Every structure is written in structure tokens, then in C-alpha cells.
Amino acid sequence: MIVIVKPQATAEQREQLLRRIRELGLQPMVSNGSERTVVGLIGDERLIAEGMLESLPAVEQVMPILKPYKLVSREFKASDSIVEVRGIPFGGKQIQVIAGPCSVETPEQMRQAAAAVQAAGCRLMRGGAFKPRTSPYTFQGVGDEGLDFFRDAADAFNLPIVTELMDVRKIDLFLEKRVDVIQIGTRNMQNFDLLKEVGRLEVPIILKRGMSATVKEWLMAAEYIAAHGNHRIIFAERGIRSFETSYRNILDVTAIPFLKKETHLPVIVDPSHAGGKAWLVPALAKAAIAAGADGLLIESHPCPEEAWCDADQALSPEQLKILMADLRKLAEAIGREL
Amino acid sequence: MIVIVKPQATAEQREQLLRRIRELGLQPMVSNGSERTVVGLIGDERLIAEGMLESLPAVEQVMPILKPYKLVSREFKASDSIVEVRGIPFGGKQIQVIAGPCSVETPEQMRQAAAAVQAAGCRLMRGGAFKPRTSPYTFQGVGDEGLDFFRDAADAFNLPIVTELMDVRKIDLFLEKRVDVIQIGTRNMQNFDLLKEVGRLEVPIILKRGMSATVKEWLMAAEYIAAHGNHRIIFAERGIRSFETSYRNILDVTAIPFLKKETHLPVIVDPSHAGGKAWLVPALAKAAIAAGADGLLIESHPCPEEAWCDADQALSPEQLKILMADLRKLAEAIGREL
Amino acid sequence: MIVIVKPQATAEQREQLLRRIRELGLQPMVSNGSERTVVGLIGDERLIAEGMLESLPAVEQVMPILKPYKLVSREFKASDSIVEVRGIPFGGKQIQVIAGPCSVETPEQMRQAAAAVQAAGCRLMRGGAFKPRTSPYTFQGVGDEGLDFFRDAADAFNLPIVTELMDVRKIDLFLEKRVDVIQIGTRNMQNFDLLKEVGRLEVPIILKRGMSATVKEWLMAAEYIAAHGNHRIIFAERGIRSFETSYRNILDVTAIPFLKKETHLPVIVDPSHAGGKAWLVPALAKAAIAAGADGLLIESHPCPEEAWCDADQALSPEQLKILMADLRKLAEAIGREL
Amino acid sequence: MIVIVKPQATAEQREQLLRRIRELGLQPMVSNGSERTVVGLIGDERLIAEGMLESLPAVEQVMPILKPYKLVSREFKASDSIVEVRGIPFGGKQIQVIAGPCSVETPEQMRQAAAAVQAAGCRLMRGGAFKPRTSPYTFQGVGDEGLDFFRDAADAFNLPIVTELMDVRKIDLFLEKRVDVIQIGTRNMQNFDLLKEVGRLEVPIILKRGMSATVKEWLMAAEYIAAHGNHRIIFAERGIRSFETSYRNILDVTAIPFLKKETHLPVIVDPSHAGGKAWLVPALAKAAIAAGADGLLIESHPCPEEAWCDADQALSPEQLKILMADLRKLAEAIGREL
Secondary structure, three states: OEEEEOOOOOHHHHHHHHHHHHHOOOEEEEEEOOOOEEEEEEOOHHHOOOOOOOOOOOEEEEEOOOOOOOOOEOOOOOOOOOEEEOOEEEOOOEOEEEEEOOEOOOHHHHHHHHHHHHHOOOOEEEOEOOOOOOOOOOOOOOOHHHHHHHHHHHHHOOOOEEEEOOOHHHHHHHHHOOOOEEEEOHHHOOOHHHHHHHHOOOOOEEEEOOOOOOHHHHHHHHHHHHHOOOOOEEEEEOOEOOOOOOOOOEOEOOHHHHHHHHEOOOEEEOHHHHHOOHHHHHHHHHHHHHOOOOEEEEEEOOOHHHOOOOHHHOEOHHHHHHHHHHHHHHHHHOOOEO | OEEEEOOOOOHHHHHHHHHHHHHOOOEEEEEEOOOOEEEEEEOOHHHOOOOOOOOOOOEEEEEOOOOOOOOOEOOOOOOOOOEEEOOEEEOOOEOEEEEEOOEOOOHHHHHHHHHHHHHOOOOEEEOEOOOOOOOOOOOOOOOHHHHHHHHHHHHHOOOOEEEEOOOHHHHHHHHHOOOOEEEEOHHHOOOHHHHHHHHOOOOOEEEEOOOOOOHHHHHHHHHHHHHOOOOOEEEEEOOEOOOOOOOOOEOEOOHHHHHHHHEOOOEEEOHHHHHOOHHHHHHHHHHHHHOOOOEEEEEEOOOHHHOOOOHHHOEOHHHHHHHHHHHHHHHHHOOOEO | OEEEEOOOOOHHHHHHHHHHHHHOOOEEEEEEOOOOEEEEEEOOHHHOOOOOOOOOOOEEEEEOOOOOOOOOEOOOOOOOOOEEEOOEEEOOOEOEEEEEOOEOOOHHHHHHHHHHHHHOOOOEEEOEOOOOOOOOOOOOOOOHHHHHHHHHHHHHOOOOEEEEOOOHHHHHHHHHOOOOEEEEOHHHOOOHHHHHHHHOOOOOEEEEOOOOOOHHHHHHHHHHHHHOOOOOEEEEEOOEOOOOOOOOOEOEOOHHHHHHHHEOOOEEEOHHHHHOOHHHHHHHHHHHHHOOOOEEEEEEOOOHHHOOOOHHHOEOHHHHHHHHHHHHHHHHHOOOEO | OEEEEOOOOOHHHHHHHHHHHHHOOOEEEEEEOOOOEEEEEEOOHHHOOOOOOOOOOOEEEEEOOOOOOOOOEOOOOOOOOOEEEOOEEEOOOEOEEEEEOOEOOOHHHHHHHHHHHHHHOOOEEEOEOOOOOOOOOOOOOOOHHHHHHHHHHHHHOOOOEEEEOOOHHHHHHHHHOOOOEEEEOHHHOOOHHHHHHHHOOOOOEEEEOOOOOOHHHHHHHHHHHHHOOOOOEEEEEOOEOOOOOOOOOEOEOOHHHHHHHHEOOOEEEOHHHHHOOHHHHHHHHHHHHHOOOOEEEEEEOOOHHHOOOOHHHOEOHHHHHHHHHHHHHHHHHOOOEO
8 A cells, every 4th residue: 555645744744644554553664756755555455444544634645556355366366266056167168158037927937938048058047036126116026936936947957047136034045945046136236244145155156246336346245255255256247337328238348358357256247238138139248258258147038028027138039049059159269168 | 108119110010019008008099200100108107117118029219208206206295295303304494414423433432423413513413333345354333232332322412313224134123222214325225125124114214325326216216115105215315426536426416406306305415425535525515505405414523533434534523513604604595594 | 209298387388389399390299198298299300409399388308209310320221331441341241450559650660560560461550640648748649740651651561541630720631641541539529620521521431439428429420420421431439438447448349239220331449449458459359349340440569568659558569460360260250251 | 656566577577667667767666565566756757658657567557646737736836826807807706607698699689698697797708609519400500700799799798708619710710809718618628739729829718627527637638728828727517427317417516626626727617518407507506606616607598498509408587687696695605705
């Protein structure tokens, strides 16, 4: 950590700064430049919370040098981590596509959905029994029994299931239903109590990026899970909020190579929520894979027009099959496999 | 709701659109323009979730006409709602300032803080026992016993208390400690399970705006609380995220008059989190009041330099006193009182 | 255009609205819904400027139905337009990569740069003689004679040249030096006088997206050029501004398929400015091509470490060669060629 | 400037970094921490362009210490600068309100507008003869003769005039018509050729903030003008772009105290463009003054409903008069005068 001292700071204020640094268990190293005095801090700067030194009258600016995340960083572990879900690897040469409907509706819909997911060559299935909806007046998800519909349909096709957890009180139910991957949604990326709880489990976690979370905040949210013991974390970019109104979100494709450099953990992309329209999904899915993503999370439905939620962003079984074929060629061209 | 039909849509696709609209319980009204056909929907469009019609091949665009919020809207109730907290009115002529430290630290710190809050003329006190922190390695709040420290200190000065609830499992504790106002923080604005639970209480709720929530989403979050029975809601603008890096957030001062037009509920502002620096608080506090805010939520600390969190944004007792005097003059100039 | 009438509007105010619509040369069509009255406007709504009807007391909201752009839209021309630069097609099956340094420095540097561009298999060369720099104290470009260095170096390798025009007073110079493609930079996307002037030329134009321009504004900027007679326009996405601070800009990869649907004109991408770091360029370049871009604009330098500007984002000759080989495989996998 | 060295950098790469720093005319000072080596640079870091050092293999991050702006900074001049326009001071105790129509339409409209501006107690008048419009198909301004209409109307009421310059080729015309204050619009904040030219004049300049310009970029744009000789600069905040769609822009009220701290130059606010709706103007105008703005730029029109552009954001003569009375009380309450 480096502290820039205000040019007009008095000798007393400068002394107070050095004293405070020592109180916090670090060693100050002063260098006097022609226009500014700069103080370097020797020791573990992660102990100093934001704002602690800025409040002193001598301080103009505080600049951290170390990254605030540790366990999830490449510095902690240089080689890629593989997160396995019932033997299916995330983060290796093979790319994983998780497909399925936005929401669990009926046993029959889930059976058809699972059949289509498997037929297209996807190895895992997604679906939500509890839905975070902007309006209290729209469909809120089927609820507890939805997990049964999902579990049964997926088991019939031997697909591990991925589903979103929003409420700490549902964790026991998720464990009982043997949910294979727990998804933490975009609105809960900084629900720290939820992060701490899933940090105590052994189930792999897909951590979606908050709608306007910086990559640093996202890495810190993962650090919460890792710090509580669960290192089986998969990052999922799902589009960020911007000034653009022509499409729902901006897929932040730059986050893919950036994350792959900063963390050893796998990174996947949700092109369905990023674009918000089924017709945008193929282009975004290809871009994600070309940029280095380890997998995709795609909404598909046996009959998109009749879907109970997000009807305009689900792929039909036929569209999913075509996309998978296109992605297979792309994966080969970049030295990976689907 | 108005549906714009794609110019190239076939007769069959157009027929499917009209059929679907009727299935959803609404009546379509077709008007053929020179370049576009437009279909108006007669009935309660709030029943139609986003995406439901967009997925049909005939549809170019769907434009809602009605506002998605109801109970919190001015159309539902034209006159200003007053939310009372132990006899102290929010939303009337009198402006309320809630002050206090970012986090509860010790009984002594809280006692000093409460004394300063009362001495400055503020009528309510804030403080957090549970803190949402970006890093798992920094101070996470004193926890349960913090509420006792807070309650005792505030009672000694007869100040109602405002504190943040992050976890549904803590509701019973909050009720037991007679928390006077429950704050829903920026990271939980769309924690819908939490909103539903506080919607079942009778305690007044301060609903902070999500870091990048639109005003519509914010109103819809309030609608969740109201729809579950609790109409005692106070909106709190606390700055939004932008591209600007010179200060922590952008105080969205425009949201104040906009909200006052859209909703009958009170609107307050948190200049401390908006600016992120103590020296910015007076200017932002004044701007908020001048723009029509019904109150403020201000961080103050007996000794800011020693605060355990957000040290650089808390006002000292002296600074709080000066600000209150300035705000008093300002309130008078715009026909209100402090 | 559809006008939503305020529920509380008086009969007189409603009458005034209908009168005003007729004055503007359009026909109003009124439909009375249960909660709102809606007025459809028959005629060319493009004649009505934003704000004209909103100012009337009866009006709650005005919703345009038609798109504001015409000549550049897919509705105007359904098939892809090919923009040819000395026989090299943009917008067809073949993907074009334009490479070269950020700024023209010396004749020798440009000769080496041109050699590397050609050796890597790129068909056009970029370089700036006039540089828009944030600081008045940094290098502002070599100026007029830079165009000579560039022209000579490019001619030696038979490469058409692409260079940025910032000042209307330099147009004659650009014509005299036979600049093959004029680039309008991100800061000038809405420099309407400049757009009008290049609209009168026959030279192909690369129109970069403004740093925070919506796709609609960008299409309208192109419409300015087209409306003045020049239809040889190539869109160039170069990253947009967001809240993220870990990288310079966000490459808006979603804009690629969206633009390809809205306009018949070619779309290329500048991964160098989008990412701001050389190590991000390969991933972003691949993502752009996978998403359907018709070409790329890449910064390369004979010796990046010694570049006079943007040294950290230029590829070395070797890196450019490797990237071109990778892109060739990718192009084939998606049915195109490089 | 401080350079953080990559932990894995080789001795040779570290040596290259130190050599390069010396080549650039600065002295490196190395400090070896437990986790990172840090190099401080002694000398004028403003000579080093962004990216120059980042391109070296040893460099992890480069952090500037000095501010990139000089002449416009408080460090250069500690006391407030007063910019006088024909004897009217900007930046002192007195607050200045500049009012008038968006665009010059007819001599009669300008005469009425000027009468209303003076009657309300405003001391300067605004109006545009050349309008930057998003669409090439809407009204582009009256053009050259508009300046005559404006000049004549303003002279009749002894009001100095403020008008926007978009094209360097119009500077002679502006001088000939004795324009009192030249406005550089939001789309031209980084039109560096234009900034250089107005930097050579003696006319006061109102420099509007770019739609998504950071405060630092804005200060640097002013530095361009100052570096070319013209120090008579007034900053004008006019709202920035965000994700919010309920109103046109976000008035960045935080920029006011921040700028007042960073620069000695006056700061005014344009609440009309910030809000985009006449009914929002009073609240925003008051917020701006309360936050410390030195003046306002307000759109007013003799008959807003008939305005040729931005009809929905202009105040009527009556509304302007009421606002001025309210602002007068507010100004007094904060120790200033109107």
C-alpha cells in the first residue's frame, strides 16, 4: 500500500500518519519527491480496510498494491483448477454446455426439456424452481415440488442438475434433493450471508456476476465462498448493465480473458441473459467460446413460445442442436473440444 | 400494452398473435398504419410477463402503457403518505435527519455517538451491527450483541433506532430488540425473499436503492413490500454506480423529484455513501434537501479517525452540528422545517 | 408514433393535442382503454422532433414506432452492402484485417510497420498523423508530413491506407494524399459538421462508435453521412465506457449481431482500443470474428516498447502473425475466409 | 509515478525497466517489499504518456501520483478565479443565471425571449444558431443570420450573449458578431482542434462536460484551452449518461464540490439538459445552487409549446420568474446572492 501525502500537510499530521500505520501493525517507508511525499507500507496491507487511512488529515490518496483476493487468485495457485461435477470437468480442454428452461413448469415440460438437452449433446441441465422476478405480480416459480420434477426428469437422462438458491432457508432442501450445482444468481452475488453458507458446503457453486459488479468485487464474492471452505467455484458472466437500451445487457466478453489471467477457477458465460433474445444467443455463445470461456449456460425450452418466463430468450430443441454443432466446429478451431 | 407487428409477418403469424393475446385474457385492437401494423391490448397488461409476446414470430416490439407498480404509485394514492416512527413523521413538512456511526463498535462509542446525534438536533439514530463488507477478511460487524449496545445508547437519549437487516433468520432478533426502522441495504434491494418477509411486518422500512437499480426496479422492490402488507416504506437514494472514478458514487439528485411525482411515499437521501468522503457530505446533503428530499441518513462518529469502518466518510460531532445549522436555514428558505 | 394521454387531462387539453398533431401534418387515431387513452399518429413520424408533443399538457408519454434511420437500415436495403476499397471487399465472405501503428512516427518506422502488416497477410494499413490526446502536453501526432511517410510506406507494399480525420480543414490534404479510407474517431462520432463534409466525399468512411453512444445514435451518425450522399460506410465498434475499471473499455460484442440485423453496411471491430492491452487483443479479436464481424482494426508496431503512443496495446510483428494464423482457422470454422 | 513490478519479472527485465525510466529523463527509486517490488520515479511524470511503461515485461501496474492538469488546478492557483463577462462576475459571491431559448428561431421570438430573461432578473442570455441534432432530418438551426437576430434582441435589453460554437470555420463570424461567451457543447468537449482554436481567443468559454466524460478528462479539456492562452474558462455540468431511462441524464451534483476543490475556475450547471423536462428544472436548479454552483444555464422560451426544438424542457416566462424568486431565497440562505 502506498500513501500519497498532501503537500500542505503539517509535520504533526505527517507524524500522526506514521504513528497510525505502525499501530495497524505495518512499517512506513517515507520517500520525499520534488512535488509529493510518498509513504510505502511494509506488511500485509489486506488488514487495512478502505477508508482507514484516508480519514487522516495528512493523506491525499491511498493506493493498494496487493490484490485483495487471495485463495481464488492465480498467485495462490498458478495452474488451472478443474471443478468436477459427477465426473464432468469444468476448466479443462473440454467445454461444457448447461442447457434447460428458465423455470421448472411441469413434470412433462421438464421431461421434454431433458430429452432435448441430452439429444443436443449437452452434459448438464439447468432450471429454476424459485425465480427472482422484478414484479411481485408475476409467476414466482413452482417452488419446492419443482425440484422433484427437475430431479426426476434429469435422472431419466442421467444429467446433473444446476439450479438457483436464493434463500438460506432452502439449503437443506437443496441437499436433500441432491442438487449437483448450486447457482448463486446475479442479485445475490453480494448476499454475503448466502455466500458464507454455501462456502460451508461441498457442492460446486456457479457464481453469477452481479449486474453491475466490477470483476474485483466478483472475485471478492468468490473469495467469501473459498474463505469458508468451498473451493469448487465456477464464475459465470451474464452481461452487465450499461447505457445501451437496444438489448438487455452488454456481454462483457473482456472479462473472460481477464478472469482467466486473475484466477485459476473456471469461467463460463450465460449468453441467454446477456442478450435477452433467442436470436442473439448463437453469436454471443460463439464469441464467448472464442474468447476462452470454459462453458455456457443456455436457456432452452421444448416450446419457447409457451414458456412461463423469459419466453423470448429460450432456444427451441432444434435451435439448440444447430448451435451445438456450430460450437463443436469452433471449439476444434481453437484447440478445444465440446 | 401495444404490440408493433413486423412488416414481413405472414397472415398466419398475425393470426397466432391475436389468438395468444385472447388466450392471455386480453382483447386485441388492430390498427393498420402505412408502414406498420399496431395492436393495442385492452385489459390488465400487468398479467403479461416480459417476453411472453416478444417470443412470437409476428412481434417486432412490445410497449407497456401502464406502470408496473400499483400500491406505491401516485395514481393509487394522490396525497403524500406520512410514515411515522414513534411519532416522528417522514414525508411531511418537517425534514428528518438520521445520524450515527457506520457500525456499532462498543457500548461507550455508541453512547458518545447517541449524545452527539441528539446534541446536533437529529431525531433518529443509525448504526449497523451486521455489515456487508466487500472482503471476507475485514470487520463484519459486532453481531447480535451490537443491537443491545445500540438499543441501550439510543434509549438513554430517547432516539428511535434504524439498522440494517441482511438475513431473514435475524428477523425475530430485530423484533425482540424493538428495532424502530429496518433498513434494507443496497445489495438487498432485489433480495425478494427478504422483501416478502419484511412485507409481513408492521415495522417501517427504509429501502435503499440498489447500486445500479433503475427507479422503476426500485419502485417494484417497494411494491413487493407493499403487496405483502407493509405500506410503511421510505425510499433512500444513496448514489448510483457510474463510469466516474473520482468519487465513490453519483448522487442521483434527479431521482428525488422524479420519485416524489411517481410515489406518495417519503424519499430520503444518504449523502455519506453517495459521496464516500466526509468533506463531500455537506454539499450533497444541501443539494438533497434543496431538491425536495424528506430527510437524510448521515454517518457520524464520535471520533471518525478511529472508526472501524468507512472512517473517511463519517462526520465528527462538531461537523454534524454545523451541518444541521446550515440545513435549518436552507429548510426555511424552501418553506420546510428541520 | 403513439401518444399516451394523461388520465387527468381535460377535454380541452385533449383537443389541443389532436389539433397540434394535425398541424404537424399527421392524422390522430384515438383509442380509449380502461385506464388510459392512446392516440396513434398516421403519417411520417420522423418529421416530429423529440419533445414537440411531450410539451403539451395532455401528454404522458410519446412512443416512436418507426426507426429514426432510413438509408442505413435493413428495411431500406435488405441485402448486405459491400464497401470496396481499391478492390478489397468489406462486408462479404472475406474478413479484412487492417493493422498498423497507433501513430505515424518516422519513415523508417512506417516502412517496417508496412512490411510486417503485409507479411502477416493483412490487406490494409492503419496509422495516425493527427492524434486526439487527452493531455495537451503529450505527443499530438507528426502532422501533415506524417501522411507522406504513411503514403510512401504503404505504397511500397501496395497497401491501401486508413487514417483518422479530426478537422474539416484537413479534408483537402486527405484528398491530395489519396487517403483510401477516412476514419472518424470515437470523439467525433457526433461532430455533425465533420459528418456532413465526409458525406459529400466518395471516399469510404470508417465510423467509430462514440465512447458512450447508443447503437441508435451511431446509426443516426451514419445516416448523416449517407443523407449527404456517401453510402460507403463501415461501422467500427471500439469498446464502450462502463463502471468497470480493470480494463479500459468494454467490447460490446452484442452490438455486432445487432447491427448486422439493423443495417446492410459492414461492421468491423477494434480490439486494441477496446481492451487497451496487447495481451487482451487475441481473445477479443477472436470473439469479434466469432460474433460475425466483417473485419478488424488492430494496432501493431515494429517495436511496441518504443512506440510513441499506446505502447502497451500494440502487437509485435510476431504476435500479429500468430494472431492472423489463429483467425484463419476460426474464420474457416464459421464458414468465412480471412 | 509509481511502478509495481511483476513478482515473476527476471533480473534482466527489471534492469530494462530502470534503463527505460532513465532514458525518459527520470530517476528510479527501488523499494523491495515482502510480496512486491515497487519503483518510485523522481522527476516530472507528466512527460510519460499512458502506456509507455506498461508495455515493458517487468511492469505489473503504473500509478500516477501527480495530477495531469496544471494551469486549471487549485495547486497552480489557490484562490477562486473570477471570470468577468462585460463586468458580470462568474465565480464570486454573486450567482449568475443565463436563460434563453434552445434555438434562435425568429427576430420576434428572440425579442420576446430577451424581454422575459431580463424581466426575470437574469443577467445574460443564451440561444443557439447552430444546433447539434441527433437526426439529419430535423431542424439544424437558423444558421448565420440567427446570430444577428440574437445580437439585436440581446442588445435591446443590454444582455451579453452566450452561444455554441461547433465548427472552427465559424470563429471569425463569432468574433464579428461580438459573441460575449462561446459555449463548447457536450459533443465537442474533446474536439481538440476546436479547443486549441478557442484557446487562442480572449473570449470567455463555457466548457460543457462530455456526456460520459470523467471529471479528469473534463479538467484536461480545459487544460487544452488554458495551455493555448485563454484562462477565462467556466465549467458547465449538464448531466451524464447512465443506465437510468426514466430521465434523460443524471445531474452529477457531486461534480460541483469536487470541481470547486480541484480547480480555481467557476462552475455552473445546466439543469435543463440534465433533466430533459421543464418540470424537473426547478428541483435541479435548487440542488445545483445548494451544492455550491456559481451559476445556471436555463432554457426558457416565450411559448415553450411552440419551440422548434427541445420544447418539453423550456420554462415559460412565468415559470422562469417564479424560479428566480425561489433561487434568490435559497442563495441568501447559503450566504450568496443572486
